Amino acid sequence: MAKFLFWKSKVGKLFITREERQKQLLPSLRIILSIFGIFYAWPVENMEKNALWWYRLKGILFRMFFIYLCTASQITYNCTVVTTTEELFAGIFILLTQLVLILKMEFFYLNVSKIQKLVSRLEGELYLPQSAEEHIPLEQARRKTTIFWILYFIFSDGIILYWFVLSCCYSIMIVPTWPAVDDTTQYAVFLMVIIYQFFALLLNAAFNISWDSLVGALLALTNAHMYRLQIQLMKVGHRNLKESYDNKNVIMVTEYGKSSDEIYNELLQCIIFHQEVTGYVESINYEASLFLRDVLKLFSGPMLLQLYCSVVILCITEFLLLTGISTKGENIKAFCYLICLIIQVVQYCYFGNEVKYTSQKVHQATAFVNYPDMDIKTRKLLIAFQQYTAKQIQCSARRIFTIELSMATFVTIIKTSYSYLAVLRSMTN
Numbered sequence: 223m224a225k226f227l228f229w230k231s232k233v234g235k236l237f238i239t240r241e242e243r244q245k246q247l248l249p250s251l252r253i254i255l256s257i258f259g260i261f262y263a264w265p266v267e268n269m270e271k272n273a274l275w276w277y278r279l280k281g282i283l284f285r286m287f288f289i290y291l292c293t294a295s296q297i298t299y300n301c302t303v304v305t306t307t308e309e310l311f312a313g314i315f316i317l318l319t320q321l322v323l324i325l326k327m328e329f330f331y332l333n334v335s336k337i338q339k340l341v342s343r344l345e346g347e348l349y350l351p352q353s354a355e356e357h358i359p360l361e362q363a364r365r366k367t368t369i370f371w372i373l374y375f376i377f378s379d380g381i382i383l384y385w386f387v388l389s390c391c392y393s394i395m396i397v398p399t400w401p402a403v404d405d406t407t408q409y410a411v412f413l414m415v416i417i418y419q420f421f422a423l424l425l426n427a428a429f430n431i432s433w434d435s436l437v438g439a440l441l442a443l444t445n446a447h448m449y450r451l452q453i454q455l456m457k458v459g460h461r462n463l464k465e466s467y468d469n470k471n472v473i474m475v476t477e478y479g480k481s482s483d484e485i486y487n488e489l490l491q492c493i494i495f496h497q498e499v500t501g502y503v504e505s506i507n508y509e510a511s512l513f514l515r516d517v518l519k520l521f522s523g524p525m526l527l528q529l530y531c532s533v534v535i536l537c538i539t540e541f542l543l544l545t546g547i548s549t550k551g552e553n554i555k556a557f558c559y560l561i562c563l564i565i566q567v568v569q570y571c572y573f574g575n576e577v578k579y580t581s582q583k584v585h586q587a588t589a590f591v592n593y594p595d596m597d598i599k600t601r602k603l604l605i606a607f608q609q610y611t612a613k614q615i616q617c618s619a620r621r622i623f624t625i626e627l628s629m630a631t632f633v634t635i636i637k638t639s640y641s642y643l644a645v646l647r648s649m650t651n
Contacts, residue, residue, distance in 0.1 A: 254439075257432040260425070261285070263331055267338065281331065288422045289327065293320045296399040303398070315538040316397055322531050323426055326433050326524045336520055340440070343513060348495050349447060352454070359449035363442040366573075371435050374565045378427040381558035386420045388551055396420060434528075434566050437521050441573035441617065441627075444514045447499045448580040452587040455492050459485045459592030459600075482597040489591070489600060493607050496584065500615055514577070518617060525570060525619040525627075529635065532567050536639035539563065541646055567635055574617035574627025581615035 258264035262281030265274055300313040330337065343349075351357050385396040393412065395403065396419040403415050459480065480488075500514045542556045588608045593601065617627040625631055 254432045254436055257428045258330075261327075261429060263327075263334060264338070265334070267342075278331075285327065288425050289320075289324060292399065292419070292422050292426070293317070293324060296320060296397075299399045309398075313398070315535050315542075316399070318531055318535055318538075320426070322528060323430055325527060327429060329524050330433060333520060337436075340513075340516060340520065344443065346498075348498055351450065355453055356450045359446040359453075360443075362449075363439075363446040367435070367439050367442050370438060370565065370569050371431070374431050374435065374562065374569075377558050377561045377565065378431060379424065381555055381562070382420065382423045382427060384558070385423070385555060386416070389416050389419075396423065430566075433524075434569055437517075437525065438569040438573050440517045441570075441577060444499060444517065445573060445576040445580050447495075447513075448577065448584055451492060451495050451499065452580070452583050454488075454495070455584065455587040456590040458488045458492060459595050480595075482600065485592070485596055486600045486603070489603055489607070493603070496607075496611070500581070514615070514617070518619070522619040523621050526621050526623065526625055529567065529570070529619065529625050529631075532563055533635055533639050533642065536560070536563055536635070537642040537646060540639065540643045541650075544643070544647070568629075568632050570619075570627050571629055571632035575629045577617050578614055578628060581611070585611040 255264055262277055262284055265277050269277065296313065296317045300310070300317060303309075351360065382396075388394065389396045393409075396416060399419070400415055403412060407415075498513060500512070539556055539560045543553060543560065585608065588604065588611060591604060593604070596604065619625045619627060
């Protein structure tokens, strides 16, 4: 999908993954898969049993040192040191973020084989552009996902770097999570804890960005391929133009029609592609994988948890910004964190909304096929397909509850967090 600015430079070699074909289809996954590799969360396919066991063991030890230890210290700090309401809220929103990350991380480790199969499915022949025109939606998906990834990366890693600089300058903890460590502690010990916190937070942010960007990239690709389907449908049954040259180098353009079987096969191929991408035409007896349905089925649980927790975290972050007793540095940190949360939520909602919108375009594209040149069998197939595509495809995160991934949901989340903020401020006042 995304082709980074350093694609042709030597720097790009640092981010080359083992999956060569996946890299060509989804260039934006280079850094994402590299980060998963750092966490020992992306094993090589067909890895030997003993090697896979050691790989997973290293992943467990890595998580225990950089993730679980931070969370345990945060829980201890909240239970033993926190005294004021502001400190309590600051500790809760950090702890809640860490707990959601742990659940997303463990989900990824448990389902990594399914996720790898889902990504490798994009190597199929149906997902390859058949013309220069079909490269346009893939290029648009590349730009959009790259913009989201860069903004997410800048604000999340920027805020961590800002915390680290402030901690070194003013001898304060990056995040107040260690009960026995403060500015009175021996400086060497204090510096070691700050450095540990810095790398732990960087790794936390890196995995969160990679997880969210992976889901966003899969939804963006689904939308791009549905756009490709729209292009293919508008060409069904229409005459092809063939260019030729005579002895005087004059271009001769001739039209040649298509047989009934060719038109039928073109339409059938579009229907199969629609089923493969969306999983919506389930009554057709076709045993291929259903991409969008599997993406939503696999990632619905963590997405649902993230969206619900985002309401609470947004509320607490807004409260910390509006209390009026925080320092300028703390306000900057809270503001950057608020931007990261908004990017995280809007990424799901925006690409889910795009899929819904493009599904309408696919239905409209069925009206542009060459209906008069079709035989009865092809016309019946077209009418049946039009009935299937008449209903919008809605991307929803479903487990116990259901949340639609749309911009209306994003607005609802913002409104709900503001309502909780008003209640919280009235209670504290």
